[in-house]
Amino acid sequence: MDKFRMIFQFLQSNQESFMNGICGIMALASAQLYSAFDFNCPCLPRYNLAYGLGVLLVPPLILFLLGFVLNNNVSMLAEEWRRPRGRRGKDAAVLRYMFCSMAQRAMIAPAVWVSVTLLDGKCITCAFCTSLPVGALGNASHPGLSQGEVKRVLARIPCKEIYDGQELVANEVAVRYLRCISQALGWCFMLLMTTLAFLVRSLRPCFTQAAFLKSRYWSHYIDIERKLFDETCTEHARSFAKVCIQQFFQGMSTDMEAAHCHLPKKKTTDDGEASEKLLGITDQGTMNTALKSWHRCKPPLHLHPGGPPHGNGWAGEGQPPLRPPPEPPARRKEMAAYYSRV
Amino acid sequence: MDRFRMIFQYFQSNSESVMNGICGLLALASIKIYTCFDFSCPCLPRYNMAYGLGILFVPPIAFFLCGLILNRQSLVMLDEWRRPQGRRRKDLAVIRYMCSSIMQRAMVAPAVWIVVALLDGKCLICAFSSSVDPKKFPGFTNATVEQAQELLAKVPCKEDELVGNSMSRRAVSRYLRCWSQALGWSILLMLIIAAFLARWLRPCFNQAALLQTRHWSNYIDIEQKTFEETCCEHSQLFAHKCILHFFESMQEEIRQHSFDLPKEEEEDLLRGITHQDQVNKLLKTWYYEKPPLDVSQATQRHPLGRERSLPPWAGSPRAQSKFPHASYIGKVK
Numbered sequence: 001m002d003k004f005r006m007i008f009q010f011l012q013s014n015q016e017s018f019m020n021g022i023c024g025i026m027a028l029a030s031a032q033l034y035s036a037f038d039f040n041c042p043c044l045p046r047y048n049l050a051y052g053l054g055v056l057l058v059p060p061l062i063l064f065l066l067g068f069v070l071n072n073n074v075s076m077l078a079e080e081w082r083r084p085r086g087r088r089g090k091d092a093a094v095l096r097y098m099f100c101s102m103a104q105r106a107m108i109a110p111a112v113w114v115s116v117t118l119l120d121g122k123c124i125t126c127a128f129c130t131s132l133p134v135g136a137l138g139n140a141s142h143p144g145l146s147q148g149e150v151k152r153v154l155a156r157i158p159c160k161e162i163y164d165g166q167e168l169v170a171n172e173v174a175v176r177y178l179r180c181i182s183q184a185l186g187w188c189f190m191l192l193m194t195t196l197a198f199l200v201r202s203l204r205p206c207f208t209q210a211a212f213l214k215s216r217y218w219s220h221y222i223d224i225e226r227k228l229f230d231e232t233c234t235e236h237a238r239s240f241a242k243v244c245i246q247q248f249f250q251g252m253s254t255d256m257e258a259a260h261c262h263l264p265k266k267k268t269t270d271d272g273e274a275s276e277k278l279l280g281i282t283d284q285g286t287m288n289t290a291l292k293s294w295h296r297c298k299p300p301l302h303l304h305p306g307g308p309p310h311g312n313g314w315a316g317e318g319q320p321p322l323r324p325p326p327e328p329p330a331r332r333k334e335m336a337a338y339y340s341r342v
Numbered sequence: 343m344d345r346f347r348m349i350f351q352y353f354q355s356n357s358e359s360v361m362n363g364i365c366g367l368l369a370l371a372s373i374k375i376y377t378c379f380d381f382s383c384p385c386l387p388r389y390n391m392a393y394g395l396g397i398l399f400v401p402p403i404a405f406f407l408c409g410l411i412l413n414r415q416s417l418v419m420l421d422e423w424r425r426p427q428g429r430r431r432k433d434l435a436v437i438r439y440m441c442s443s444i445m446q447r448a449m450v451a452p453a454v455w456i457v458v459a460l461l462d463g464k465c466l467i468c469a470f471s472s473s474v475d476p477k478k479f480p481g482f483t484n485a486t487v488e489q490a491q492e493l494l495a496k497v498p499c500k501e502d503e504l505v506g507n508s509m510s511r512r513a514v515s516r517y518l519r520c521w522s523q524a525l526g527w528s529i530l531l532m533l534i535i536a537a538f539l540a541r542w543l544r545p546c547f548n549q550a551a552l553l554q555t556r557h558w559s560n561y562i563d564i565e566q567k568t569f570e571e572t573c574c575e576h577s578q579l580f581a582h583k584c585i586l587h588f589f590e591s592m593q594e595e596i597r598q599h600s601f602d603l604p605k606e607e608e609e610d611l612l613r614g615i616t617h618q619d620q621v622n623k624l625l626k627t628w629y630y631e632k633p634p635l636d637v638s639q640a641t642q643r644h645p646l647g648r649e650r651s652l653p654p655w656a657g658s659p660r661a662q663s664k665f666p667h668a669s670y671i672g673k674v675k
Binding site for chain 1: 577
């Protein structure tokens, strides 16, 4: 009883902790990916904004979608959403719960990317260097430069080695200013995310706890039911295949005997089990024929109800034999199987 | 019974040690993030204070909220606080105890960040370099007020050409760092003394009530976990019955359309589904018409003189239910 409970707790915690583990690995992967990424600002007036904002926003979108792809429950959600109603009603609350829990986990890696990018500062420096307030930081009245040229000079701020606007505004001053703004944005973003997560988590028990318990139960139920159905089908397929192959070998052996007019060998009691397993195929020629027939003419997916099938197993007949109900079997089996102890 | 108790003790101690572990990990994460973080003071008159104090106080708030989010017991406490009274009265002392233990654990990581930032000194140097009295330092006495402000604002930036690495800059920097480290050590000492007093003086006040509240707060936590486990177990059994009932109804339908008799024991595992078409039909029916969530028929099957087959899992240990009722899946004739 206790062992049963422990195993179930492990199964349940295993699935949740498995999903949390994937979520954590993706967050670490996104941080590692950012540090491995070689950021190269183009240092040209219109390209900077596109590049900087692209690096800031496109990878998080990819990571978000990847979070959904790696989540096993996505197909379960899609199936539950699209199935016909049939004899079982659909509960929109359960679908919403499943979607929300998947979306929350998928948002962690993108949030990590955006935070790390903003705290590092290179993206914002690249994207917004042309919008720098030159008046406050440097010499706005520097002569001889039109608006376009000023922008061109400012666009080179991230590329220290080609920057030629030291009289306009010092490179270090500009980089420090932009990085300060970027880091402030990064910390505010992190604070906002943690506040949102905290509110979502703490307001739920105050308002909808009963509905939440219901949705959680039924969403776990759908997952467990799907897994059990797959297991049952696998068991069925295994039995089906076993009987099909047995009938194939039996059919093979019967046909070989009929073709060569051999008398069936009498099984001795000593090696009865072993010769039963040979299924009537006891020489090289027959075995080779059996293997060739398996490749050239697989048996139909139709199991004959008990006893060897009639006719030539090689002809590939596929008609299910419709027989009239034969005489009842010799004795009826009595069995009762209790699912649990009284 | 003893094994049951041992398992519960393990769960209970495990939950505490899990929470302590998370608390420790967050503290280590805060140190790691501080060391990886590239502090770059803007060295501009109004921005310095905002940046310096922002770095000192905003991350601790985020860590505090993280500590609350990652702690499972906060949900349990909220649930206990907001639940309707029903047939079990609420004990505010238990809720207060749980709240205080959650807050204490959540405050470790922010305290670590603040102490490390103060001991390092960069935050305070950046924030308060413009607020220093320029007359105390030789390099700034000759400048006007505005020039002094601008120069002082550039003190945190060593590589700036305006200030350079002059002695006055280093003097201001050392002065501020000294204050910062003194503040850091004082805060650390105060926190440790507060924790020491709280732990030592608590048994002197109302120890019996404390034992009760601690017991009941652990109880609520364990009860919540056990409820979740039981629900999981129940849904597993429910799914078993539902699928079994589905296969049986499929078998029933097939029997009505063909004249095959019940099979021998081995083919019973196939449940009468022996054609490719029958399998396809079963799978299609599973998708298009899932069975209703009602297994009362499966547990009250009216005897009609037909044999039933054992499901493949009936003999395995995981099928043994702990529910003390009997449900037939086979029929005695």
